Amino acid sequence: MTDVRTVHVATGPGYDVRIGSGVLAEAAAASPGRRTAVIADTTVANLHGPVVLDAFASAGRDAVLIPVAPGEPSKDLATYGALLRRLASDRFGRDDAVLALGGGVVCDLAGFVAATWMRGVPLVHAPTTLLAMADAAIGGKTGVNLPEGKNLVGAFWRPAAVLMDVRTLATLPAAQIVEGCAEVLKHGLLADPELSDAIASGRIAADAPEDDLIRWVAASASVKAGVVAGDEREAGERAHLNLGHTLAHALEAASGHRLAHGAAVAWGLLYAAILSRAVAERCGRPYRDWSAPVRAFLTARPVPYPPEPAWEQLEPYLARDKKARGGTRRWVLMDGPCAPYLADDVPPDVERDAWARFRATVAEVRRARGTNGGDT
Amino acid sequence: MTDVRTVHVATGPGYDVRIGSGVLAEAAAASPGRRTAVIADTTVANLHGPVVLDAFASAGRDAVLIPVAPGEPSKDLATYGALLRRLASDRFGRDDAVLALGGGVVCDLAGFVAATWMRGVPLVHAPTTLLAMADAAIGGKTGVNLPEGKNLVGAFWRPAAVLMDVRTLATLPAAQIVEGCAEVLKHGLLADPELSDAIASGRIAADAPEDDLIRWVAASASVKAGVVAGDEREAGERAHLNLGHTLAHALEAASGHRLAHGAAVAWGLLYAAILSRAVAERCGRPYRDWSAPVRAFLTARPVPYPPEPAWEQLEPYLARDKKARGGTRRWVLMDGPCAPYLADDVPPDVERDAWARFRATVAEVRRARGTNGGDT
Numbered sequence: 001m002t003d004v005r006t007v008h009v010a011t012g013p014g015y016d017v018r019i020g021s022g023v024l025a026e027a028a029a030a031s032p033g034r035r036t037a038v039i040a041d042t043t044v045a046n047l048h049g050p051v052v053l054d055a056f057a058s059a060g061r062d063a064v065l066i067p068v069a070p071g072e073p074s075k076d077l078a079t080y081g082a083l084l085r086r087l088a089s090d091r092f093g094r095d096d097a098v099l100a101l102g103g104g105v106v107c108d109l110a111g112f113v114a115a116t117w118m119r120g121v122p123l124v125h126a127p128t129t130l131l132a133m134a135d136a137a138i139g140g141k142t143g144v145n146l147p148e149g150k151n152l153v154g155a156f157w158r159p160a161a162v163l164m165d166v167r168t169l170a171t172l173p174a175a176q177i178v179e180g181c182a183e184v185l186k187h188g189l190l191a192d193p194e195l196s197d198a199i200a201s202g203r204i205a206a207d208a209p210e211d212d213l214i215r216w217v218a219a220s221a222s223v224k225a226g227v228v229a230g231d232e233r234e235a236g237e238r239a240h241l242n243l244g245h246t247l248a249h250a251l252e253a254a255s256g257h258r259l260a261h262g263a264a265v266a267w268g269l270l271y272a273a274i275l276s277r278a279v280a281e282r283c284g285r286p287y288r289d290w291s292a293p294v295r296a297f298l299t300a301r302p303v304p305y306p307p308e309p310a311w312e313q314l315e316p317y318l319a320r321d322k323k324a325r326g327g328t329r330r331w332v333l334m335d336g337p338c339a340p341y342l343a344d345d346v347p348p349d350v351e352r353d354a355w356a357r358f359r360a361t362v363a364e365v366r367r368a369r370g371t372n373g374g375d376t
Numbered sequence: 377m378t379d380v381r382t383v384h385v386a387t388g389p390g391y392d393v394r395i396g397s398g399v400l401a402e403a404a405a406a407s408p409g410r411r412t413a414v415i416a417d418t419t420v421a422n423l424h425g426p427v428v429l430d431a432f433a434s435a436g437r438d439a440v441l442i443p444v445a446p447g448e449p450s451k452d453l454a455t456y457g458a459l460l461r462r463l464a465s466d467r468f469g470r471d472d473a474v475l476a477l478g479g480g481v482v483c484d485l486a487g488f489v490a491a492t493w494m495r496g497v498p499l500v501h502a503p504t505t506l507l508a509m510a511d512a513a514i515g516g517k518t519g520v521n522l523p524e525g526k527n528l529v530g531a532f533w534r535p536a537a538v539l540m541d542v543r544t545l546a547t548l549p550a551a552q553i554v555e556g557c558a559e560v561l562k563h564g565l566l567a568d569p570e571l572s573d574a575i576a577s578g579r580i581a582a583d584a585p586e587d588d589l590i591r592w593v594a595a596s597a598s599v600k601a602g603v604v605a606g607d608e609r610e611a612g613e614r615a616h617l618n619l620g621h622t623l624a625h626a627l628e629a630a631s632g633h634r635l636a637h638g639a640a641v642a643w644g645l646l647y648a649a650i651l652s653r654a655v656a657e658r659c660g661r662p663y664r665d666w667s668a669p670v671r672a673f674l675t676a677r678p679v680p681y682p683p684e685p686a687w688e689q690l691e692p693y694l695a696r697d698k699k700a701r702g703g704t705r706r707w708v709l710m711d712g713p714c715a716p717y718l719a720d721d722v723p724p725d726v727e728r729d730a731w732a733r734f735r736a737t738v739a740e741v742r743r744a745r746g747t748n749g750g751d752t
Contacts, residue, residue: 077457084453088524116492119519119530143495148464154495155531 003211005218009138009162010229017138017162017225019218021210024126024168027052028059030161032122033097035062037087039110040101041070044128047171052101052126063099064090068106072257075105075144077153083113097122097160103129103176104136104261108154111142115157122160128168130180130204131262134187134220137162139228139238150249156233164221166213169206177206178301179262184216185297186243186269187223189290191338195219200293202300240340243332244268250317251306259306267306269294270361275354276333279343282350288336295361299368308362311355379587381594385514386605393514393538393601395594397586400502400544403428404435406537408498409473411438413463415486416477417446420504423547428477428502439475440466444482448633451481451520453529459489473498473536479505479552480512480637484530487518491533498536504544506556506580507638510563510596513538515604515614526625532609540597542589545582553582554677555638560592561673562619562645563599565666567714571595576669578676616716619708620644626693627682635682643682645670646737651730652709655719658726664712671737675744684738687731 004020018026028036038052045067056063066086068074098121100110107125114123127137143154169177181199188196195216198204204216224241231238248268252259273291280287297303318329331343380396394402404412414428421443432439442462444450474497476486483501490499503513519530545553557575564572571592574580580592600617607614624644628635649667656663673679694705707719 077453077460081453084529085522085524088522088528112492116488116519116529116531118528119517119532141495143492146461146464148461152464152494153460153492155492156495 003214005214007218007221007225009225011140011158011232013158014229015159015161017164017221019133019164019166019214019221021167021214022165023163024048024051024165025055026163027055027099027124027126028061028063029055030124030163031056031061031063031097031099032160033095035064035092035096036099036124037090037092037096038063038065038099038101039083039106039113040065040067041074041103041106042067043070044102044106048101048126048128048165048168052099068109072105072145075109077144077146079109080112080144083109084117087113087117092117092121094118094121097124099124099126100137101126101128102132103127104132107132107136108141108143108151111136111140111157111159112144112154115142115155120157123157125159125162127162127164129172130169130177130217131183132180133164133217134180134183134224137164138221138224139241140232158232164217166210166217169213172206174206175260175302175304176262177204178303179260181297181301182244182262182266182269182303184220185293186241186265187220189269189293189334189337190240190243190340191223191226192219193337195223196293196337200296200300239330239342240332242330243334243340244272246318246329246331247271250314253317254309254314255307259304263304264306266294266298266303267358267362270298271354271358272331272333274357274361275331275346275351276335278350278354278357279333279346280335282347285335288339290334290337290339295365298365302369305362305366308359311352314355379590381590383594383597383601385601387516387534387608389534390605391535391537393540393597395509395540395542395590395597397543397590398541399539400424400427400541401431402539403431403475403500403502404437404439405431406500406539407432407437407439407473407475408536410471411440411468412473412475412500413466413468414439414441414475414477415459415482415489416441416443417450417479417482418443419446420478420482424477424502424504424541424544428475444485448481448521451485453520453522455485456488456520459485460493463489463493468493468497470494470497473500475500475502476513477502477504478508479503480508483508483512484517484519484527487512487516487533487535488520488530491518491531496533499533501535501538503538503540505548506545506553506593507559508556509540509593510556510559510600513540514597514600515617516608534608540593542586542593545589548582550582551636551678551680552638553580554679555636557673557677558620558638558642558645558679560596561669562617562641563596565645565669565710565713566616566619566716567599567602568595569713571599572669572713576672576676615706615718616708618706619710619716620648622694622705622707623647626690629693630685630690631683635680639680640682642670642674642679643734643738646674647730647734648707648709650733650737651707651722651727652711654726654730654733655709655722656711658723661711664715666710666713671741674741678745681738681742684735687728690731 007017098114125137127133140158185199248264251264383393474490501513503509516534561575624640627640
């Protein structure tokens, strides 16, 4: 029997994140609904649906599995509307609940359904990917995409409980584990050097011992829980969680969304490290290099390569972020390990020079992977 | 110059409701957005759009009028999605705001857009009907309908400010004033006998002096603000605002939604009075009759008549409410003026007998209107 860890998210009211092997069996206990709508994509429904439905059946509780098509296109208003109509035709009510079983797409989509069905019903997150455990399942952000952009529509909606069953990680393709590692690495860089070292040295993998997975997933959850509890609505500190993300979103868009989010974040962290050093040099800020775990991770693991257009071609993809804040582009930078700050006024030439250094570093990573066989 | 009254809604954080003649000119001052999306149906946009846009122009602030088709069908997911895409293509951001200019449909629809655009932006309500002033503009309920039922999707989203310009009432058809009077009457019955007497004696009409309108609209807003401040999320006391509504929703559905909401509420208040007396008689509760203002209002004003099917045919339309609370049907009843309580266990035969008395009373109203010329 492996350990089960509990991370408390101290928002008001707070909620518990249970991390362990087999914790999906706690689904009925975690759901406060009279009936529970279990929303999952068809792949996850096949893999993990039976365990969850058995948990409700054993407890003598009513649960209905509602499938959606796998993939990011399901995170749209059409699927959102279809789910709401399904809840209506199945006569779900205010006393019922939604359980999101799956990756980030289902967490965000089902979370938005829970946030808005009858003006809000209880939500349980049961993330089945490392990326969703690290990111979507904690913090209460829910939403869907529009053709004009990702996550443009949504709501803050706190889950009643979160179940992270590390057994689900064993069924994940290796590429998806690597994706999740990027967000875990970010949490380590922000607040837990032991965690970023664990990522850098490849200790988080699908075939790692369950107790190790539980330890590192719990460490990542603790970092995110701490930040979210201090700033649930992203008025300040929560924006630090965007470390690496300003560039990542632009890379995803520039690739026509062929570059996966986790991979984009990993490269975004590298750019953030390079830009942090450049800003420190330009402004005379004291600086302690924090890029080592990022370089080690990118070299050791088969993170897909980013697009590398000229800076001028990348800039339009950064413009939407800019627009959203009345004309300034916001970067999350760090003066050293665990020392993040927000920078709204980075000179354009510093951004551009950092991009050139970034491209040179990508070339170094290509050479290093070629040497050590890390490239696949 | 007429008086402007301010009613504070003491939720946390609270907001002010400004009631006066010409307060639409305060639109720019009330909106905390860098830019403001003014959502209105085409009829209201023609009548009152220029005043609002002038207010922004005079203040040197940016506002964009976004029209929707008039009528309840616009309160749907398709229109909701179209509005969100319009905000996206116009590059509205987190620092911008939504102003809902119109009746209940636009307040609910634009409110839901504000609640979910980029996970929530500031909202200003500028209701232009008496019904919306009495109901939708205060309390933070937003949402849209599904084909399966009304208001099944939505969010609680507090406005930043509410502007009730009684000048807009002068442009309303008389029937819409009567509709709004039903909700105002409800507030009077719940907490302000002077207000219900004003309704009963016909003192609230489109051609009433502006200062009178301001006084009574402010009185109605005070009642609703008081209830909402005590129970924003409808855990308890706020349910009292459903006085008359359990039957009203069933009457609307049974009429194929040809019976307007306000009219249905007026008849629902009559049924609530009859049922309250019957329950008091059955259970030996002390009872003081509170039906006089309701009867006077229904007799004096041309409230359209309700459908009067056999009770057995009406019951299925009450079932959805029942379903939503795990099997019990909830009525709001009163033991006397301003003495509401929730009743979950009214015996079916008492409900049915009250329906028979209700139909007899409708017949009395028909006769009385025929006599006094009130019927049109």
